[in-house]
Amino acid sequence: MTDDGRRDTALETQPPPQVRMPLLDYITAHSLDEDYAHVADRAGAAPSRPGRPGLAALVITGLFGLLVATAAVQTSRNAGDAQSSRDSIVTQIKARSASVDARRDRIANLRDEIGSLTALSLENTSQGRALSARLDRLGVMSGSLAVTGPGVRVVVDDAPGAVDDQQRVLDEDLQKLVNALWASGAEAIAVNGQRLTALSAIRGAGSAITVNNTVSLSRPYTVLAIGDPDTMPARFVETTHGRDWLDLRTIYGLEFEMTSQRSMRLPAARRLDLRHTTTGENR
Amino acid sequence: MIAGLGLLVGIILGLMLQPEVPLWLEPYLPIAVVAALDAVFGALRAFLDGIFDDKVFVVSFISNVLIAGLIVYLGDQLGVGGQLSTGVIVVLGIRIFSNVAAIRRHIFHA
Numbered sequence: 529m530t531d532d533g534r535r536d537t538a539l540e541t542q543p544p545p546q547v548r549m550p551l552l553d554y555i556t557a558h559s560l561d562e563d564y565a566h567v568a569d570r571a572g573a574a575p576s577r578p579g580r581p582g583l584a585a586l587v588i589t590g591l592f593g594l595l596v597a598t599a600a601v602q603t604s605r606n607a608g609d610a611q612s613s614r615d616s617i618v619t620q621i622k623a624r625s626a627s628v629d630a631r632r633d634r635i636a637n638l639r640d641e642i643g644s645l646t647a648l649s650l651e652n653t654s655q656g657r658a659l660s661a662r663l664d665r666l667g668v669m670s671g672s673l674a675v676t677g678p679g680v681r682v683v684v685d686d687a688p689g690a691v692d693d694q695q696r697v698l699d700e701d702l703q704k705l706v707n708a709l710w711a712s713g714a715e716a717i718a719v720n721g722q723r724l725t726a727l728s729a730i731r732g733a734g735s736a737i738t739v740n741n742t743v744s745l746s747r748p749y750t751v752l753a754i755g756d757p758d759t760m761p762a763r764f765v766e767t768t769h770g771r772d773w774l775d776l777r778t779i780y781g782l783e784f785e786m787t788s789q790r791s792m793r794l795p796a797a798r799r800l801d802l803r804h805t806t807t808g809e810n811r
Numbered sequence: 812m813i814a815g816l817g818l819l820v821g822i823i824l825g826l827m828l829q830p831e832v833p834l835w836l837e838p839y840l841p842i843a844v845v846a847a848l849d850a851v852f853g854a855l856r857a858f859l860d861g862i863f864d865d866k867v868f869v870v871s872f873i874s875n876v877l878i879a880g881l882i883v884y885l886g887d888q889l890g891v892g893g894q895l896s897t898g899v900i901v902v903l904g905i906r907i908f909s910n911v912a913a914i915r916r917h918i919f920h921a
Contacts, residue, residue: 552905555902555905555906556905556906556909559853559905559906559907559909559910559913560853560856560857560860560910560913561850561853561857561867561871563864563867563870563871564853564857564860564862564863564864564867565862567862567864567866567867568861568862568864571864581813581814581854581858581863581865581868582813582865583865584865584866584868584869585813585814585817585854585865585868585869586813586814586816586817587817587869588817588868588869588872588873589814589815589817589818589821589851590817590818590820590821590824591821591847591872592817592818592821592847592848592850592851592872593817593818593819593820593821593822593823593824593825594821594822594824594825594830595821595825595840595843595844595847595876596821596822596825596844596847597821597822597823597824597825597826598825598829598830598832598840599840599841599843599844600825601825601826601829602832602837602840603841
């Protein structure tokens with residue numbers, strides 16, 4: 529009874545340290561387990577048990593060592609696992625891309641074979657020869673055949689030390705250039721080695737310009753156009769977009785250089801797979 | 812020194828056996844090690860203070876490990892496992908530091 533009363537008054541005058549002290553101070557001040565002090569106080573009257581570690585301490589420190597070693601082993605094993613799984617993914621990627629390359633080669637070989645077999649079978653009849661000539665013409669126009677011929681070579685680039693977009697060659701500038709070349713009688717056009725087809729698009733993707741939706745171009749832009757090299761430059765400056773380009777050169781300092789070529793070779797476009805389109809007439 | 816011997820035996824045993832930790836226990840292993848580290852440093856300080864007690868050491872070690880694991884488990888179930896383990900590590904880390912400071916004072920008398 530008296531004991532309880534004393535504790536109550538003690539609580540009123542002096543709240544426990546958990547309440548009084550800030551959390552971090554309390555943790556720092558009571559970093560040692562209080563039980564050690566309690567047990568020592570209790571044993572203080574009868575110092576029969578000396579403060580020496582015994583068998584239990586041996587077992588527990590052994591357990592601690594085991595725990596530490598296990599954690600370390602586990603961590604290093606996991607790191608090894610991550611590394612080996614990364615390695616195996618890298619190997620898989622390499623193997624797969626090698627097989628893709630091999631198949632791409634095979635596709636090219638088969639396409640060549642198809643081409644030569646088609647030519648061979650068409651050469652036999654006069655009707656076939658006419659068909660073959662028509663195929664060649666269509667191939668040139670659709671961009672599925674590599675072509676050679678005279679024409680003009682246009683090299684355009686950003687203005688030297690360009691700071692803003694007006695001094696750079698933008699996707700629309702390249703579009704204008706290509707349109708002006710078509711308008712001045714070009715029969716086949718390639719931009720930086722990318723043959724333009726009926727399905728080609730020139731557009732800006734971020735800071736780069738892409739052609740045919742897949743290939744990013746890098747400066748300077750070289751446009752090859754097959755056509756009559758004597759008339760094309762003159763017809764070029766007569767088109768609206770051609771004049772636009774001359775303005776771009778004089779006002780913004782964009783680099784523009786057109787040279788006539790006696791002979792150029794333009795590559796074929798990537799094969800155009802038409803998945804949905806069929807010809808109008810049902811055969 | 813009996814405790815050092817135990818530690819050595821435990822580490823050698825762990826390295827030799829390389830026990831496979833079950834997957835569900837794996838996230839709690841690091842926090843258990845930190846909690847155990849706190850108990851061990853506390854015991855070392857108590858030993859140097861001359862108030863070491865076997866039973867208290869055993870109880871504090873086991874309860875430290877279990878409670879730390881339990882808190883993190885609870886946190887995982889509530890979706891705050893990462894934050895709770897950070898809290899546990901902060902508190903245990905402070906305790907370890909101040910215990911080590913006390914041990915240092917005992918050893919170097921500084």
